[in-house]
Amino acid sequence: MRQNLTQKTILIIAILLVFVYGIFGIPKGLSGSALQTAILKRIQLGLDLKGGTRLILQVEADQAVAGQAQQDAQRIQQGLQQNGVTGAEVINPDPKKEPGVIQILDAPAAKSSTIGSMLNSQYSDQYAISPGSNGQWTLSMKPTVMTDVKQKAEQQSIEVIRQRVDALGVTQPVVAPYNTGSYQILVELPGISDPGRVKNAIQSTAKLSIHLVEGGPWSDQQSALQALGGTVPYDADLLESVPGASSASSVGQWYELARTPVVAGTDIRDAEPGTDPNTNEPQVNFYLTTAAGDRFATFTSQNKGKPLAIVLDGKVQEVATIDATIHDQGTISGGGITEQEAKDLSLLLRTGALPASLTYLQETTIGPSLGIDSIHAGVMASVIGMSAVLIFMLIYYKGAGINADLALILNLVILLGFMGFTHSVLTLPGIAGVILTVGMGVDSNVLIFERIREELRAGKTPAAAVDQGFGHAWRTILDTHVTTVVSAAILFIFGTGPVRGFAVTLVFGLIANLFTAVFVSRVIFEAILNRKGRGEAISI
Numbered sequence: 001m002r003q004n005l006t007q008k009t010i011l012i013i014a015i016l017l018v019f020v021y022g023i024f025g026i027p028k029g030l031s032g033s034a035l036q037t038a039i040l041k042r043i044q045l046g047l048d049l050k051g052g053t054r055l056i057l058q059v060e061a062d063q064a065v066a067g068q069a070q071q072d073a074q075r076i077q078q079g080l081q082q083n084g085v086t087g088a089e090v091i092n093p094d095p096k097k098e099p100g101v102i103q104i105l106d107a108p109a110a111k112s113s114t115i116g117s118m119l120n121s122q123y124s125d126q127y128a129i130s131p132g133s134n135g136q137w138t139l140s141m142k143p144t145v146m147t148d149v150k151q152k153a154e155q156q157s158i159e160v161i162r163q164r165v166d167a168l169g170v171t172q173p174v175v176a177p178y179n180t181g182s183y184q185i186l187v188e189l190p191g192i193s194d195p196g197r198v199k200n201a202i203q204s205t206a207k208l209s210i211h212l213v214e215g216g217p218w219s220d221q222q223s224a225l226q227a228l229g230g231t232v233p234y235d236a237d238l239l240e241s242v243p244g245a246s247s248a249s250s251v252g253q254w255y256e257l258a259r260t261p262v263v264a265g266t267d268i269r270d271a272e273p274g275t276d277p278n279t280n281e282p283q284v285n286f287y288l289t290t291a292a293g294d295r296f297a298t299f300t301s302q303n304k305g306k307p308l309a310i311v312l313d314g315k316v317q318e319v320a321t322i323d324a325t326i327h328d329q330g331t332i333s334g335g336g337i338t339e340q341e342a343k344d345l346s347l348l349l350r351t352g353a354l355p356a357s358l359t360y361l362q363e364t365t366i367g368p369s370l371g372i373d374s375i376h377a378g379v380m381a382s383v384i385g386m387s388a389v390l391i392f393m394l395i396y397y398k399g400a401g402i403n404a405d406l407a408l409i410l411n412l413v414i415l416l417g418f419m420g421f422t423h424s425v426l427t428l429p430g431i432a433g434v435i436l437t438v439g440m441g442v443d444s445n446v447l448i449f450e451r452i453r454e455e456l457r458a459g460k461t462p463a464a465a466v467d468q469g470f471g472h473a474w475r476t477i478l479d480t481h482v483t484t485v486v487s488a489a490i491l492f493i494f495g496t497g498p499v500r501g502f503a504v505t506l507v508f509g510l511i512a513n514l515f516t517a518v519f520v521s522r523v524i525f526e527a528i529l530n531r532k533g534r535g536e537a538i539s540i
Contacts, residue, residue: 005530008523015515016410019417042420044172045190046427046501047366049375052190056362057161057202059183063356064153065146066092066099072123072139073102074260077235079118080104085111088135089234100141102127107135153355154183160354161187161202170198172425184361190425200344202358208286210263210296210330213307213319215256217241224254235259239309241316255316257309262299267292273342274331282342283331293328301325378431385435386412389442397449399539403524404445407516411441414512415505424508427501437509440484444517448473449540462538466525474518481510 027038047054069092077090088107092099107115115137119129127139141149154177162175170189178186192198214236218224224238225231232238237259240252271286288296300308300322310318310330318331390408394401415437419426452469460468485507492503528538 005523005526008519009527012410012520012523016413019414019420022417022420023413025420039420042423043416044423044425045375046172046425046430046498047174047188047190048428048498049378049426050190051366052188053192053198054362054364054366055187055189055199055202055360056178057157057185057187057358058361059150059154059157059185059358060356061150061153061183062096062099065141065149066095067355068149069100069102069141070095072126076102076104076119076123076139079122080107080115083111083114083118085115088115091234100146102139104137104139105135107137109135150183154185156355157358158185161185164202165189165198172423174425185358199360207311207313207354208264208268209261209311211237211257211259211261211309211311212303213255213309214258217253217255217319219253221254224256228256232256239311239314239316241309241319255309255319257311257316261311262308263288263292263296267296269328271346273339273346276331282339284342284346285329285331286346288328288330290328297325297327374428378428382431382435382438386438389438393442393445397445397540399528400449400452400525403521403528404442404449406524407445407521408438408441410520411437411509411512411516414515415509418508418512419505424504425501426505427498429498429502430505433502433505434509436506437513440481440510441513441517443480444473444477444513445521447476448517448521452540456540461534462532462536463529466522466529466538470518470522470525477514477517481514485510 023042024035024038025042027034029035044050073090073092077088080086080088080090085107089105091103091105093101093103104115112131112135116129116131119127119137119139123129123139126145127141130138130140132138158175158177162173165173165175165187170192172190174186174188176186178184187202189198214233215227216224218227221238221240228238233256235258237257238254239257240254243252267288269287269289269292271284274283274285275281276283304322304324307319307321309316386408390405393404393408397404412434415434418424424430448469451473452465455465455468456462488503488506488510492500492507495503525538532538
C-alpha cells in the first residue's frame with residue numbers, strides 16, 4: 001500500500017513539473033518580468049487582451065458567380081466553333097444583376113440540334129437551358145450550383161487571406177466565416193494597431209493575367225471606341241493602362257486586349273521582388289508553373305513581333321513586344337512602383353488571387369492600453385474568485401478543504417500548461433473559462449466530499465467512506481464533464497474568435513479537473529489515512 005502510494009505521488013509530482021514547464025518553458029531568469037515574458041512566449045494573448053484590429057469583410061460572392069459564368073461562356077464559344085457553329089456570339093448580358101445568366105445570340109437555325117445536343121451533354125448539370133427565337137439560347141445557373149460557387153469563393157477567400165496575413169508576420173490571427181450564409185469573414189489581427197498595410201494586402205484581388213494586344217494604344221476611351229466602330233468586340237476587352245505601362249507613355253492609355261488570357265493568375269508558381277538591371281528600379285519577378293510555361297513558350301514562339309499586355313486587377317501594367325520565345329518567367333516594372341509596393345505585390349501574387357473582391361463592413365481597433373486593462377480586470381476577477389473558493393473550502397470542509405485547495409491549484413497549473421504546450425490564444429472569454437473551470441472543480445470536490453460525509457454518517461470507517469465516496473461520485477462527475485465537453489466542442493466548431501477561446505480553456509480545464517478531483521484528491525486522502533490509526537476520524 002505504501003509503495004503504491006509513493007508511486008502515485010511521484011507520478012503527480014512529475015505531471016506537475018511537466019505542466020509547469022508547459023507554462024514557463026525555460027525562463028531567462030526568475031524575476032517577475034522574466035517569468036511574465038516566458039509565459040507570454042508560450043501562451044499567446046488574443047485580440048481583446050493584446051490589442052489590435054478586428055475586421056468584418058463581405059465577399060462579393062456574385063462576382064465569383066459572374067466569373068464562373070464568364071469562363072463557361074468562353075468554353076461554350078470554343079465548343080461551338082469546334083462543332084462547326086459560326087457566327088454565334090456567347091455573352092453574359094448583365095453580370096451585376098444576373099451574374100449566372102449566359103446567352104447565345106445569332107445562332108444559325110440549321111445548327112439548332114447541334115447546339116442543343118452540345119449544351120445538354122456538357123452543361124445541363126449546372127444550367128437550366130432554354131432555346132428562344134431568332135437563334136437565341138439562354139443558360140441560367142441552377143440555384144444549388146450558384147450556392148456552391150459562392151461557398152467555394154468564401155472558403156477560397158479565407159485561405160488566401162490567411163496566407164497573406166501569415167506572410168505579413170501577424171501572430172495568431174483569426175480568419176474565419178462570420179454570420180453563416182451571408183458570405184462574410186471575420187479577421188482578427190492581434191498586435192496590429194495600424195492596419196493600413198494589412199488591409200491593402202487583404203483587400204487586393206491581385207488577379208494577374210497576360211493578354212495579346214489586339215489594338216491601341218489610344219489616348220482616351222472615346223478615341224478607342226471610335227476606332228472600334230462604337231462597340232468592343234465580344235471576344236475583346238478595352239482596358240486602361242497605368243502611366244508608364246509602355247516606354248512612350250507618361251499617362252494612362254487604352255488598349256484592346258483579347259478577352260481570353262494567355263496566362264491567368266492560377267498559372268503563377270512564385271513571385272519575388274527584384275530590381276530592373278537597366279534602370280535599377282524595383283520590379284516584380286514572377287514564375288509560371290511547368291504546364292503554363294510550356295503553353296506560354298508555344299504561344300510566344302508563334303506570335304513573335306506582336307505586343308503582349310500584363311494586366312493586374314483590370315489595369316494594364318506593362319506592354320511589350322514579343323521578340324523571343326518566353327518560357328516560365330516574366331517581370332512587372334515601371335509605373336513608378338516602389339520597393340514596398342514590389343514586396344506587397346509579390347506577396348499577393350505568391351498567395352494567389354481572391355475569387356471576388358472584398359468590402360469592409362466593420363473595423364474595430366483595440367488599443368494596447370485597453371488590452372492591459374482587460375488583462376488586469378480578468379486577472380483580478382480570477383484571483384478574487386479563486387481566493388474566495390479556496391477560503392470557503394477550508395472553512396466548510398476543514399482539513400479536507402486543504403485537499404480540495406491543492407487539487408484546484410494543480411488543476412489551474414495543468415490548464416495553463418495545456419495552453420502553453422499547444423500555444424493556445426488566451427482571450428477575455430478564455431479567462432472566464434478558467435474561472436468556470438475552477439467552479440467545476442469545486443463542484444466535483446463537493447460531490448465527493450458530501451458522499452464521504454454520508455458514508456461516515458452511515459457508520460462506515462473513514463477508509464471505507466473515502467472508497468465509497470469516490471466510487472459513487474465518479475459516475476456523476478464523468479456524466480457532467482462529458483456533457484459540458486460536448487457543449488464546449490460545439491462552441492469551438494461553430495464559434496469564432498473569443499467564443500472559441502472560451503471553449504478551448506473550458507475543455508482543457510475539464511480534462512484537468514477529472515484528473516485532479518478524482519485521482520489527485522484521492523491520493524491525498526490515502527496519504528492522510530495512511531498516517532492515521534485504524535478507525536481514526538478524518539477532518540471533513
